Amino acid sequence: MKKHLILVLVLALFSLTAAQAQEFVFGAKAGLNVASLSGDIEGDSKSRLSFHLGGVGEFKFSDAFGFQAELLYSAIGAKFEESESFDGESFSAEATTRLSYVSIPLLGRFHINESFSLEAGPQVSILISAEEEYSETITFDGETESFSETVDISEGINTLDVGFAAGATFTLPQGIFFSARYVLGLTSIDSFGDADVKNNVLQLSAGYQFN
Structure with a gap:
Protein backbone atom coordinates (compact mmCIF):
# COMPACT_ATOMS: atom_id res chain seq x y z
CA MET A 1 0.00 0.00 0.00
CA LYS A 2 2.78 2.42 0.93
CA LYS A 3 4.69 1.54 -2.24
CA HIS A 4 1.68 2.31 -4.41
CA LEU A 5 1.03 5.60 -2.60
CA ILE A 6 4.64 6.70 -3.11
CA LEU A 7 4.46 5.91 -6.83
CA VAL A 8 1.18 7.80 -7.21
CA LEU A 9 2.60 10.85 -5.45
CA VAL A 10 5.74 10.79 -7.58
CA LEU A 11 3.70 10.55 -10.80
CA ALA A 12 1.49 13.42 -9.65
CA LEU A 13 4.55 15.54 -8.88
CA PHE A 14 5.97 14.74 -12.31
CA SER A 15 2.75 15.84 -14.00
CA LEU A 16 2.56 19.13 -12.11
CA THR A 17 6.23 19.86 -12.72
CA ALA A 18 6.06 19.02 -16.42
CA ALA A 19 3.22 21.50 -16.88
CA GLN A 20 5.41 24.34 -15.59
CA ALA A 21 8.74 23.34 -17.16
CA GLN A 22 10.29 25.08 -20.15
CA GLU A 23 12.57 22.18 -21.07
CA PHE A 24 13.03 18.51 -20.20
CA VAL A 25 16.43 16.79 -20.20
CA PHE A 26 16.95 13.09 -19.55
CA GLY A 27 19.87 10.74 -19.27
CA ALA A 28 21.41 7.73 -17.56
CA LYS A 29 23.99 7.36 -14.81
CA ALA A 30 25.95 4.74 -12.89
CA GLY A 31 28.61 4.78 -10.24
CA LEU A 32 30.10 3.83 -6.91
CA ASN A 33 28.33 3.63 -3.55
CA VAL A 34 30.36 4.02 -0.36
CA ALA A 35 27.67 2.93 2.09
CA SER A 36 27.52 2.68 5.87
CA LEU A 37 25.07 2.28 8.74
CA SER A 38 24.92 4.64 11.72
CA GLY A 39 23.14 4.61 15.07
CA ASP A 40 22.72 1.63 17.38
CA ILE A 41 25.49 -0.45 15.85
CA GLU A 42 27.39 -3.24 17.60
CA GLY A 43 30.94 -4.15 16.62
CA ASP A 44 33.40 -2.38 14.33
CA SER A 45 31.35 -0.97 11.45
CA LYS A 46 33.01 -0.31 8.10
CA SER A 47 31.82 1.00 4.75
CA ARG A 48 30.56 -1.32 2.05
CA LEU A 49 31.54 -0.58 -1.56
CA LYS A 60 14.14 23.14 -16.33
CA PHE A 61 12.13 26.19 -15.32
CA SER A 62 14.88 28.65 -16.29
CA ASP A 63 18.60 28.71 -17.03
CA ALA A 64 19.27 28.75 -13.27
CA PHE A 65 16.62 26.50 -11.71
CA GLY A 66 15.28 23.01 -12.34
CA PHE A 67 13.69 19.97 -10.72
CA GLN A 68 15.51 16.66 -11.09
CA ALA A 69 14.05 13.23 -10.42
CA GLU A 70 15.86 9.93 -10.69
CA LEU A 71 14.97 6.25 -10.66
CA LEU A 72 17.92 4.22 -9.40
CA TYR A 73 18.82 0.72 -8.39
CA SER A 74 21.11 1.18 -5.41
CA ALA A 75 22.98 -1.49 -3.43
CA ILE A 76 24.10 -0.32 0.01
CA GLY A 77 24.66 -1.69 3.54
CA ALA A 78 27.77 -2.07 5.70
CA LYS A 79 30.45 -4.43 6.96
CA PHE A 80 31.17 -5.42 10.55
CA GLU A 81 34.22 -7.00 12.14
CA GLU A 82 34.89 -8.34 15.62
CA SER A 83 37.88 -10.23 17.02
CA GLU A 84 39.21 -11.38 20.38
CA SER A 85 42.27 -13.35 21.44
CA PHE A 86 43.55 -14.62 24.77
CA ASP A 87 46.31 -17.07 25.71
CA GLY A 88 46.52 -18.79 22.33
CA GLU A 89 42.78 -18.84 21.76
CA SER A 90 41.11 -16.53 19.26
CA PHE A 91 37.75 -15.61 17.81
CA SER A 92 37.03 -13.49 14.74
CA ALA A 93 33.77 -12.72 12.98
CA GLU A 94 32.78 -10.77 9.88
CA ALA A 95 29.31 -9.79 8.71
CA THR A 96 28.23 -8.00 5.54
CA THR A 97 24.77 -6.45 5.42
CA ARG A 98 23.52 -6.15 1.82
CA LEU A 99 20.51 -3.92 1.21
CA SER A 100 19.10 -3.37 -2.29
CA TYR A 101 16.69 -0.51 -3.02
CA VAL A 102 14.87 1.26 -5.80
CA SER A 103 15.67 4.87 -4.91
CA ILE A 104 13.78 7.97 -6.07
CA PRO A 105 15.67 11.22 -5.39
CA LEU A 106 13.51 14.35 -5.86
CA LEU A 107 15.94 17.25 -6.10
CA GLY A 108 15.91 20.97 -6.60
CA ARG A 109 18.76 21.90 -8.92
CA PHE A 110 20.58 25.24 -9.04
CA HIS A 111 22.74 25.87 -12.13
CA ILE A 112 25.64 28.14 -11.24
CA ASN A 113 26.73 28.15 -14.89
CA GLU A 114 26.40 25.89 -17.95
CA SER A 115 28.78 23.33 -16.47
CA PHE A 116 28.35 23.33 -12.70
CA SER A 117 25.22 22.76 -10.61
CA LEU A 118 24.18 22.02 -7.02
CA GLU A 119 21.31 19.67 -6.05
CA ALA A 120 19.46 18.92 -2.85
CA GLY A 121 16.20 17.32 -1.77
CA PRO A 122 14.51 14.25 -0.29
CA GLN A 123 15.05 10.68 -1.40
CA VAL A 124 12.53 7.87 -0.99
CA SER A 125 13.78 4.28 -1.32
CA ILE A 126 11.82 1.03 -1.60
CA LEU A 127 13.50 -2.13 -0.31
CA ILE A 128 13.98 -4.94 -2.84
CA SER A 129 16.06 -7.38 -0.83
CA ALA A 130 18.05 -7.61 2.39
CA GLU A 131 20.51 -10.26 3.46
CA GLU A 132 23.42 -10.70 5.82
CA GLU A 133 26.47 -12.84 5.14
CA TYR A 134 28.13 -13.98 8.35
CA SER A 135 31.40 -15.86 8.91
CA GLU A 136 33.40 -16.71 12.01
CA THR A 137 36.69 -18.43 12.81
CA ILE A 138 37.50 -19.94 16.21
CA THR A 139 40.89 -21.28 17.35
CA PHE A 140 40.83 -23.40 20.51
CA ASP A 141 43.41 -25.91 21.78
CA GLY A 142 45.37 -25.58 18.55
CA GLU A 143 42.39 -26.40 16.34
CA THR A 144 40.67 -23.93 14.04
CA GLU A 145 37.05 -24.13 12.96
CA SER A 146 35.24 -21.87 10.50
CA PHE A 147 31.57 -21.27 9.84
CA SER A 148 29.66 -19.12 7.35
CA GLU A 149 26.05 -18.58 6.27
CA THR A 150 23.86 -16.10 4.41
CA VAL A 151 20.52 -15.14 5.97
CA ASP A 152 17.51 -13.26 4.57
CA ILE A 153 16.89 -10.33 6.95
CA SER A 154 14.17 -8.54 4.97
CA GLU A 155 11.58 -9.07 7.73
CA GLY A 156 13.67 -6.90 10.04
CA ILE A 157 14.14 -4.06 7.54
CA ASN A 158 11.53 -1.36 6.84
CA THR A 159 10.20 -1.40 3.29
CA LEU A 160 10.45 2.39 2.95
CA ASP A 161 13.54 4.44 3.72
CA VAL A 162 13.64 8.25 3.62
CA GLY A 163 16.80 10.32 3.37
CA PHE A 164 18.09 13.75 2.41
CA ALA A 165 20.41 14.03 -0.60
CA ALA A 166 22.79 16.86 -1.47
CA GLY A 167 25.52 17.06 -4.07
CA ALA A 168 27.08 18.70 -7.10
CA THR A 169 27.34 17.91 -10.82
CA PHE A 170 29.83 18.93 -13.50
CA THR A 171 28.60 18.60 -17.09
CA LEU A 172 30.75 18.67 -20.22
CA PRO A 173 29.49 20.24 -23.49
CA GLN A 174 29.24 16.75 -25.01
CA GLY A 175 26.58 15.80 -22.44
CA ILE A 176 28.83 13.67 -20.24
CA PHE A 177 28.49 14.52 -16.55
CA PHE A 178 30.12 13.64 -13.25
CA SER A 179 28.48 14.00 -9.86
CA ALA A 180 29.17 13.53 -6.17
CA ARG A 181 26.34 13.20 -3.66
CA TYR A 182 25.80 12.31 -0.02
CA VAL A 183 22.53 10.76 1.15
CA LEU A 184 21.85 11.05 4.87
CA GLY A 185 19.32 8.61 6.30
CA LEU A 186 16.44 10.24 8.18
CA THR A 187 14.41 7.18 9.21
CA SER A 188 15.44 3.99 10.97
CA ILE A 189 15.60 0.86 8.84
CA ASP A 190 14.84 -1.41 11.83
CA SER A 191 11.26 -2.64 11.41
CA PHE A 192 11.12 -4.13 14.91
CA GLY A 193 11.69 -0.74 16.55
CA ASP A 194 14.39 -2.08 18.88
CA ALA A 195 17.22 0.00 17.39
CA ASP A 196 17.72 3.31 15.62
CA VAL A 197 19.81 2.41 12.56
CA LYS A 198 20.08 4.64 9.49
CA ASN A 199 21.50 4.29 5.99
CA ASN A 200 24.18 6.70 4.80
CA VAL A 201 25.86 6.65 1.42
CA LEU A 202 28.36 8.65 -0.61
CA GLN A 203 27.67 8.31 -4.34
CA LEU A 204 30.17 9.05 -7.12
CA SER A 205 28.57 8.90 -10.56
CA ALA A 206 29.19 9.33 -14.25
CA GLY A 207 26.45 9.67 -16.84
CA TYR A 208 25.23 11.02 -20.15
CA GLN A 209 22.45 13.45 -21.10
CA PHE A 210 20.66 12.41 -24.28
CA ASN A 211 19.35 15.86 -25.18
Missing part, protein backbone atom coordinates in the same frame (compact mmCIF):
# COMPACT_ATOMS: atom_id res chain seq x y z
CA SER A 50 28.83 -1.26 -4.13
CA PHE A 51 27.10 0.45 -7.05
CA HIS A 52 24.06 2.31 -8.34
CA LEU A 53 22.58 2.80 -11.82
CA GLY A 54 19.46 4.22 -13.41
CA GLY A 55 17.78 7.09 -15.20
CA VAL A 56 17.78 10.85 -14.63
CA GLY A 57 15.27 13.46 -15.73
CA GLU A 58 15.34 17.22 -15.19
CA PHE A 59 12.55 19.73 -15.74
Whole structure:
Protein backbone atom coordinates (compact mmCIF):
# COMPACT_ATOMS: atom_id res chain seq x y z
CA MET A 1 0.00 0.00 0.00
CA LYS A 2 2.78 2.42 0.93
CA LYS A 3 4.69 1.54 -2.24
CA HIS A 4 1.68 2.31 -4.41
CA LEU A 5 1.03 5.60 -2.60
CA ILE A 6 4.64 6.70 -3.11
CA LEU A 7 4.46 5.91 -6.83
CA VAL A 8 1.18 7.80 -7.21
CA LEU A 9 2.60 10.85 -5.45
CA VAL A 10 5.74 10.79 -7.58
CA LEU A 11 3.70 10.55 -10.80
CA ALA A 12 1.49 13.42 -9.65
CA LEU A 13 4.55 15.54 -8.88
CA PHE A 14 5.97 14.74 -12.31
CA SER A 15 2.75 15.84 -14.00
CA LEU A 16 2.56 19.13 -12.11
CA THR A 17 6.23 19.86 -12.72
CA ALA A 18 6.06 19.02 -16.42
CA ALA A 19 3.22 21.50 -16.88
CA GLN A 20 5.41 24.34 -15.59
CA ALA A 21 8.74 23.34 -17.16
CA GLN A 22 10.29 25.08 -20.15
CA GLU A 23 12.57 22.18 -21.07
CA PHE A 24 13.03 18.51 -20.20
CA VAL A 25 16.43 16.79 -20.20
CA PHE A 26 16.95 13.09 -19.55
CA GLY A 27 19.87 10.74 -19.27
CA ALA A 28 21.41 7.73 -17.56
CA LYS A 29 23.99 7.36 -14.81
CA ALA A 30 25.95 4.74 -12.89
CA GLY A 31 28.61 4.78 -10.24
CA LEU A 32 30.10 3.83 -6.91
CA ASN A 33 28.33 3.63 -3.55
CA VAL A 34 30.36 4.02 -0.36
CA ALA A 35 27.67 2.93 2.09
CA SER A 36 27.52 2.68 5.87
CA LEU A 37 25.07 2.28 8.74
CA SER A 38 24.92 4.64 11.72
CA GLY A 39 23.14 4.61 15.07
CA ASP A 40 22.72 1.63 17.38
CA ILE A 41 25.49 -0.45 15.85
CA GLU A 42 27.39 -3.24 17.60
CA GLY A 43 30.94 -4.15 16.62
CA ASP A 44 33.40 -2.38 14.33
CA SER A 45 31.35 -0.97 11.45
CA LYS A 46 33.01 -0.31 8.10
CA SER A 47 31.82 1.00 4.75
CA ARG A 48 30.56 -1.32 2.05
CA LEU A 49 31.54 -0.58 -1.56
CA SER A 50 28.83 -1.26 -4.13
CA PHE A 51 27.10 0.45 -7.05
CA HIS A 52 24.06 2.31 -8.34
CA LEU A 53 22.58 2.80 -11.82
CA GLY A 54 19.46 4.22 -13.41
CA GLY A 55 17.78 7.09 -15.20
CA VAL A 56 17.78 10.85 -14.63
CA GLY A 57 15.27 13.46 -15.73
CA GLU A 58 15.34 17.22 -15.19
CA PHE A 59 12.55 19.73 -15.74
CA LYS A 60 14.14 23.14 -16.33
CA PHE A 61 12.13 26.19 -15.32
CA SER A 62 14.88 28.65 -16.29
CA ASP A 63 18.60 28.71 -17.03
CA ALA A 64 19.27 28.75 -13.27
CA PHE A 65 16.62 26.50 -11.71
CA GLY A 66 15.28 23.01 -12.34
CA PHE A 67 13.69 19.97 -10.72
CA GLN A 68 15.51 16.66 -11.09
CA ALA A 69 14.05 13.23 -10.42
CA GLU A 70 15.86 9.93 -10.69
CA LEU A 71 14.97 6.25 -10.66
CA LEU A 72 17.92 4.22 -9.40
CA TYR A 73 18.82 0.72 -8.39
CA SER A 74 21.11 1.18 -5.41
CA ALA A 75 22.98 -1.49 -3.43
CA ILE A 76 24.10 -0.32 0.01
CA GLY A 77 24.66 -1.69 3.54
CA ALA A 78 27.77 -2.07 5.70
CA LYS A 79 30.45 -4.43 6.96
CA PHE A 80 31.17 -5.42 10.55
CA GLU A 81 34.22 -7.00 12.14
CA GLU A 82 34.89 -8.34 15.62
CA SER A 83 37.88 -10.23 17.02
CA GLU A 84 39.21 -11.38 20.38
CA SER A 85 42.27 -13.35 21.44
CA PHE A 86 43.55 -14.62 24.77
CA ASP A 87 46.31 -17.07 25.71
CA GLY A 88 46.52 -18.79 22.33
CA GLU A 89 42.78 -18.84 21.76
CA SER A 90 41.11 -16.53 19.26
CA PHE A 91 37.75 -15.61 17.81
CA SER A 92 37.03 -13.49 14.74
CA ALA A 93 33.77 -12.72 12.98
CA GLU A 94 32.78 -10.77 9.88
CA ALA A 95 29.31 -9.79 8.71
CA THR A 96 28.23 -8.00 5.54
CA THR A 97 24.77 -6.45 5.42
CA ARG A 98 23.52 -6.15 1.82
CA LEU A 99 20.51 -3.92 1.21
CA SER A 100 19.10 -3.37 -2.29
CA TYR A 101 16.69 -0.51 -3.02
CA VAL A 102 14.87 1.26 -5.80
CA SER A 103 15.67 4.87 -4.91
CA ILE A 104 13.78 7.97 -6.07
CA PRO A 105 15.67 11.22 -5.39
CA LEU A 106 13.51 14.35 -5.86
CA LEU A 107 15.94 17.25 -6.10
CA GLY A 108 15.91 20.97 -6.60
CA ARG A 109 18.76 21.90 -8.92
CA PHE A 110 20.58 25.24 -9.04
CA HIS A 111 22.74 25.87 -12.13
CA ILE A 112 25.64 28.14 -11.24
CA ASN A 113 26.73 28.15 -14.89
CA GLU A 114 26.40 25.89 -17.95
CA SER A 115 28.78 23.33 -16.47
CA PHE A 116 28.35 23.33 -12.70
CA SER A 117 25.22 22.76 -10.61
CA LEU A 118 24.18 22.02 -7.02
CA GLU A 119 21.31 19.67 -6.05
CA ALA A 120 19.46 18.92 -2.85
CA GLY A 121 16.20 17.32 -1.77
CA PRO A 122 14.51 14.25 -0.29
CA GLN A 123 15.05 10.68 -1.40
CA VAL A 124 12.53 7.87 -0.99
CA SER A 125 13.78 4.28 -1.32
CA ILE A 126 11.82 1.03 -1.60
CA LEU A 127 13.50 -2.13 -0.31
CA ILE A 128 13.98 -4.94 -2.84
CA SER A 129 16.06 -7.38 -0.83
CA ALA A 130 18.05 -7.61 2.39
CA GLU A 131 20.51 -10.26 3.46
CA GLU A 132 23.42 -10.70 5.82
CA GLU A 133 26.47 -12.84 5.14
CA TYR A 134 28.13 -13.98 8.35
CA SER A 135 31.40 -15.86 8.91
CA GLU A 136 33.40 -16.71 12.01
CA THR A 137 36.69 -18.43 12.81
CA ILE A 138 37.50 -19.94 16.21
CA THR A 139 40.89 -21.28 17.35
CA PHE A 140 40.83 -23.40 20.51
CA ASP A 141 43.41 -25.91 21.78
CA GLY A 142 45.37 -25.58 18.55
CA GLU A 143 42.39 -26.40 16.34
CA THR A 144 40.67 -23.93 14.04
CA GLU A 145 37.05 -24.13 12.96
CA SER A 146 35.24 -21.87 10.50
CA PHE A 147 31.57 -21.27 9.84
CA SER A 148 29.66 -19.12 7.35
CA GLU A 149 26.05 -18.58 6.27
CA THR A 150 23.86 -16.10 4.41
CA VAL A 151 20.52 -15.14 5.97
CA ASP A 152 17.51 -13.26 4.57
CA ILE A 153 16.89 -10.33 6.95
CA SER A 154 14.17 -8.54 4.97
CA GLU A 155 11.58 -9.07 7.73
CA GLY A 156 13.67 -6.90 10.04
CA ILE A 157 14.14 -4.06 7.54
CA ASN A 158 11.53 -1.36 6.84
CA THR A 159 10.20 -1.40 3.29
CA LEU A 160 10.45 2.39 2.95
CA ASP A 161 13.54 4.44 3.72
CA VAL A 162 13.64 8.25 3.62
CA GLY A 163 16.80 10.32 3.37
CA PHE A 164 18.09 13.75 2.41
CA ALA A 165 20.41 14.03 -0.60
CA ALA A 166 22.79 16.86 -1.47
CA GLY A 167 25.52 17.06 -4.07
CA ALA A 168 27.08 18.70 -7.10
CA THR A 169 27.34 17.91 -10.82
CA PHE A 170 29.83 18.93 -13.50
CA THR A 171 28.60 18.60 -17.09
CA LEU A 172 30.75 18.67 -20.22
CA PRO A 173 29.49 20.24 -23.49
CA GLN A 174 29.24 16.75 -25.01
CA GLY A 175 26.58 15.80 -22.44
CA ILE A 176 28.83 13.67 -20.24
CA PHE A 177 28.49 14.52 -16.55
CA PHE A 178 30.12 13.64 -13.25
CA SER A 179 28.48 14.00 -9.86
CA ALA A 180 29.17 13.53 -6.17
CA ARG A 181 26.34 13.20 -3.66
CA TYR A 182 25.80 12.31 -0.02
CA VAL A 183 22.53 10.76 1.15
CA LEU A 184 21.85 11.05 4.87
CA GLY A 185 19.32 8.61 6.30
CA LEU A 186 16.44 10.24 8.18
CA THR A 187 14.41 7.18 9.21
CA SER A 188 15.44 3.99 10.97
CA ILE A 189 15.60 0.86 8.84
CA ASP A 190 14.84 -1.41 11.83
CA SER A 191 11.26 -2.64 11.41
CA PHE A 192 11.12 -4.13 14.91
CA GLY A 193 11.69 -0.74 16.55
CA ASP A 194 14.39 -2.08 18.88
CA ALA A 195 17.22 0.00 17.39
CA ASP A 196 17.72 3.31 15.62
CA VAL A 197 19.81 2.41 12.56
CA LYS A 198 20.08 4.64 9.49
CA ASN A 199 21.50 4.29 5.99
CA ASN A 200 24.18 6.70 4.80
CA VAL A 201 25.86 6.65 1.42
CA LEU A 202 28.36 8.65 -0.61
CA GLN A 203 27.67 8.31 -4.34
CA LEU A 204 30.17 9.05 -7.12
CA SER A 205 28.57 8.90 -10.56
CA ALA A 206 29.19 9.33 -14.25
CA GLY A 207 26.45 9.67 -16.84
CA TYR A 208 25.23 11.02 -20.15
CA GLN A 209 22.45 13.45 -21.10
CA PHE A 210 20.66 12.41 -24.28
CA ASN A 211 19.35 15.86 -25.18
